[in-house]
Amino acid sequence: MNNQITVIAFDADDTxxxxxxxxxxTEEKFAVMLEDFMPHHSIVxxxxxxxxxxxxxxxxxIKGFMLSMIETVLRITEGNVDPAVIGKAIALGxxxxxxxxxxxxxxxxxxxxxxGKYRLVVATKGDLLDQQRKLTKSGLDHYFHHIEIMxxxxxxxxQKLIKHLDCKPDEFLMIGNSLKSDVLPVxxxxxxxxxxxYHTTWVHEHIDHTIEHPNFHQGQCLSDILKLVE
Amino acid sequence: MNNQITVIAFDADDTxxxxxxxxxxTEEKFAVMLEDFMPHHSIVxxxxxxxxxxxxxxxxxIKGFMLSMIETVLRITEGNVDPAVIGKAIALGxxxxxxxxxxxxxxxxxxxxxxGKYRLVVATKGDLLDQQRKLTKSGLDHYFHHIEIMxxxxxxxxQKLIKHLDCKPDEFLMIGNSLKSDVLPVxxxxxxxxxxxYHTTWVHEHIDHTIEHPNFHQGQCLSDILKLVE
Numbered sequence: 001m002n003n004q005i006t007v008i009a010f011d012a013d014d015t016x017x018x019x020x021x022x023x024x025x026t027e028e029k030f031a032v033m034l035e036d037f038m039p040h041h042s043i044v045x046x047x048x049x050x051x052x053x054x055x056x057x058x059x060x061x062i063k064g065f066m067l068s069m070i071e072t073v074l075r076i077t078e079g080n081v082d083p084a085v086i087g088k089a090i091a092l093g094x095x096x097x098x099x100x101x102x103x104x105x106x107x108x109x110x111x112x113x114x115x116g117k118y119r120l121v122v123a124t125k126g127d128l129l130d131q132q133r134k135l136t137k138s139g140l141d142h143y144f145h146h147i148e149i150m151x152x153x154x155x156x157x158x159q160k161l162i163k164h165l166d167c168k169p170d171e172f173l174m175i176g177n178s179l180k181s182d183v184l185p186v187x188x189x190x191x192x193x194x195x196x197x198y199h200t201t202w203v204h205e206h207i208d209h210t211i212e213h214p215n216f217h218q219g220q221c222l223s224d225i226l227k228l229v230e
Numbered sequence: 231m232n233n234q235i236t237v238i239a240f241d242a243d244d245t246x247x248x249x250x251x252x253x254x255x256t257e258e259k260f261a262v263m264l265e266d267f268m269p270h271h272s273i274v275x276x277x278x279x280x281x282x283x284x285x286x287x288x289x290x291x292i293k294g295f296m297l298s299m300i301e302t303v304l305r306i307t308e309g310n311v312d313p314a315v316i317g318k319a320i321a322l323g324x325x326x327x328x329x330x331x332x333x334x335x336x337x338x339x340x341x342x343x344x345x346g347k348y349r350l351v352v353a354t355k356g357d358l359l360d361q362q363r364k365l366t367k368s369g370l371d372h373y374f375h376h377i378e379i380m381x382x383x384x385x386x387x388x389q390k391l392i393k394h395l396d397c398k399p400d401e402f403l404m405i406g407n408s409l410k411s412d413v414l415p416v417x418x419x420x421x422x423x424x425x426x427x428y429h430t431t432w433v434h435e436h437i438d439h440t441i442e443h444p445n446f447h448q449g450q451c452l453s454d455i456l457k458l459v460e
Binding site: 057058059063064066067070071073074077079080081082083084086087090093094097098127128129130132146149151164 | 288
């Protein structure tokens with residue numbers, strides 16, 4: 001790999017710590033709560049539809065997800081629901097906000113090895129306060145120069161980030177579990193990217209083609225980064 | 231005023247554009263919607279109580295406010311409510327998210343005069359996506375080097391901001407309408423602050439003493455800044 005890399009940015013959710021499985025668990029409980037009204041898979045599909053519709057208005061993160069759960073309850077029950085169900089949806093979301101942090105394998109080892117040699121940053125979507133709280137809870141914050149909470153991860157968002165970090169695209173390496181959000185836009189603006197897959201990825205993050213690009217590397221686990229950059 | 235100032239940071243809501251009156255309007259509509267259950271002023275008090283309780287979990291911004299409205303409906307109706315009322319609370323919040331931007335007097339003139347002479351930044355609390363959207367809608371984004379969405383505005387948050395902007399406290403001037411959030415913590419870390427009051431301020435931002443400090447200046451309107459720094 002190019003040895004001009006000066007900044008390494010890590011996606012957070014499902015790259016540094018467990019996240020998506022908590023959403024899947026919550027969806028599961030949500031669907032069980034409403035199965036008198038609709039088959040399980042249809043409830044999950046309705047919730048996803050609400051989330052995608054609200055994404056431009058709410059952005060990423062748990063608070064928007066909570067509002068989408070509530071809206072979905074109202075729609076699929078056509079308003080014929082005990083309001084206590086809404087209270088349970090709020091409780092499900094608050095439970096997510098209060099989850100402890102579960103670091104993924106190799107995270108601490110990788111950060112320790114790279115710290116001091118590269119400027120390390122976190123580049124993540126989601127709710128501002130929630131992501132900052134997770135970083136603090138993770139005990140990893142001292143490894144990072146900076147945490148950037150991004151409202152989206154499109155090319156223009158990475159361009160802003162790189163400008164802000166005052167580095168050239170060619171000096172920037174992004175590591176993450178989403179080809180759509182962590183890899184493709186970074187390659188498009190001339191940066192480097194490593195994909196480290198995670199077993200659970202939100203359907204909205206899926207892409208259906210393979211990537212071949214000189215600045216792209218496929219990892220199997222986070223520790224593979226060390227072989228690539230050292 | 232100290233002529234070492236290199237960075238001028240502006241609070242956004244109720245400093246650059248109208249914000250708090252929209253919350254008051256929404257609270258008003260919310261209370262009218264529920265006045266069969268409780269007197270008007272008690273509804274507003276219950277909503278505020280919910281907001282303050284949820285602040286550590288949700289942070290600032292409209293999405294947290296929406297969730298607090300919904301929770302308040304459930305609590306004050308003790309669950310005996312037509313779920314359509316919850317739908318209306320969501321609609322009230324979405325209406326807020328879609329409000330056009332109404333610039334305050336003198337904003338454009340002040341930014342035009344300071345642009346190029348100082349590094350101008352926006353330093354604001356609130357939802358990430360919502361604040362970015364407001365800045366874009368305002369048409370003011372080209373004046374700013376950077377927008378910092380802060381999860382809170384306490385001393386440590388300003389310390390991080392100043393470190394991040396790579397300037398000394400003494401070179402930093404904050405302008406805003408909240409003595410509690412825009413002035414006191416900035417003075418405490420050695421920065422400069424100008425208070426430009428706004429007619430409507432959230433009760434949670436009130437302080438009940440006066441400020442005397444060599445780095446503090448009281449403005450009557452935003453244009454007063456020009457006399458102070460030029």
